[in-house]
Amino acid sequence: MITTNGLQKVDVIYRRVDDEFIDPEVFNKNSLLGTSGLFKAYLKGNITLVNAPGTGVVDDKAVYAYIPRIIKYYLGEDMILPNVKTYICDEESDRKYVIENIHNLVVKQTDASGGYGMLIGPKSTKAEQQEFITKIKHNPRNYIAQPMINLSRVPTITDDTIEGRHVDLRPYALYGEDIKIIPGALTRVALKKGSIVVNSSQGGGSKDTWVLNS
Numbered sequence: 001m002i003t004t005n006g007l008q009k010v011d012v013i014y015r016r017v018d019d020e021f022i023d024p025e026v027f028n029k030n031s032l033l034g035t036s037g038l039f040k041a042y043l044k045g046n047i048t049l050v051n052a053p054g055t056g057v058v059d060d061k062a063v064y065a066y067i068p069r070i071i072k073y074y075l076g077e078d079m080i081l082p083n084v085k086t087y088i089c090d091e092e093s094d095r096k097y098v099i100e101n102i103h104n105l106v107v108k109q110t111d112a113s114g115g116y117g118m119l120i121g122p123k124s125t126k127a128e129q130q131e132f133i134t135k136i137k138h139n140p141r142n143y144i145a146q147p148m149i150n151l152s153r154v155p156t157i158t159d160d161t162i163e164g165r166h167v168d169l170r171p172y173a174l175y176g177e178d179i180k181i182i183p184g185a186l187t188r189v190a191l192k193k194g195s196i197v198v199n200s201s202q203g204g205g206s207k208d209t210w211v212l213n214s
Contacts, residue, residue, distance in 0.1 A: 013038075014050045022053065061110040061144050062088055089136050089143040098145040099136065102129050105145040107136070115199035122148055123194075151196050154207065156189060166190045167207065168198050185209045 001010045015022065021031045023039040041047045057063075065086035068079050087094040087105070098105060102121050109117025119132045136143050153164035170186040173179055187209045188198035198204040 010047065012048045012050060019053050019056055022049075059111075059113065061086075061108050062090070062141075064144065064146075084146050084149065087145040089140040089145065094145075095136065095140050098143075099133050102133060102145070104147070106148050107132050107143055107145045110142055110144055115197045115202035115204075118197070120148065120196065123196075148196070151190075151198075154189070156191070156207070158191075158193075163193065165193075166196045166198065169209070183211050185211075 001008050017033045020027045021033040023034045023036060024031045025036050026039040027034070038047065039053075042049055042053075064083060065088050067083050071077060071079055087098050089095045089098055098107065102119070103124070105121045107119040107121065112118070119128060121129065132143075151166040151168055154167050155162050156165035167187055167189045170188065172182040172185065174182065187207045188200075189205050189207050190196055190198045190203075191205050192203045195203070200206075
């Protein structure tokens with residue numbers, strides 16, 4: 001890594017680009033996002049990628065529905081913190097429920113991110129609902145649905161006043177010999193009035209997160 005004090009050795013990288021953009025020498029030759037030679041260093045064990053190549057499979061939103069089953073299968077335990085109920089549109093019974101109740105559900109495209117490919121049922125029009133029903137019937141594997149979660153609201157400075165905006169809290173945990181919850185988190189805020197989509201790509205932002213010691 002180039003710093004103001006010269007080169008500094010890097011041991012661990014947390015990447016924010018897809019697999020095919022990691023290293024133009026190995027994957028996408030036209031990519032300007034990756035780092036040339038990174039994959040060679042990774043194969044030699046000189047660098048650790050926290051989210052190693054191939055781990056992007058967990059970005060598939062269909063995985064949500066299977067987490068309770070995965071935990072039960074491998075650990076023989078029930079989840080301590082329950083997941084949001086997730087309906088797999090590729091499963092006939094779930095698909096039928098989603099289509100009949102789409103006005104009450106949030107439908108998400110399994111391979112999309114950043115708030116794209118999503119329908120907020122309670123805030124959508126009949127035409128938008130019908131459009132997503134058509135998409136689900138055409139490619140059910142590509143969609144899941146969940147009940148809409150009413151996010152908390154906090155006072156937020158807007159252009160000319162202070163109004164309530166929806167927020168979500170993303171805590172972080174480090175898993176090693178022990179599991180440690182980091183004393184901090186990312187608080188994302190939906191800056192558009194009435195919106196519950198906090199993604200920055202959809203007009204969302206972030207707020208300071210205060211951790212208070214009792």
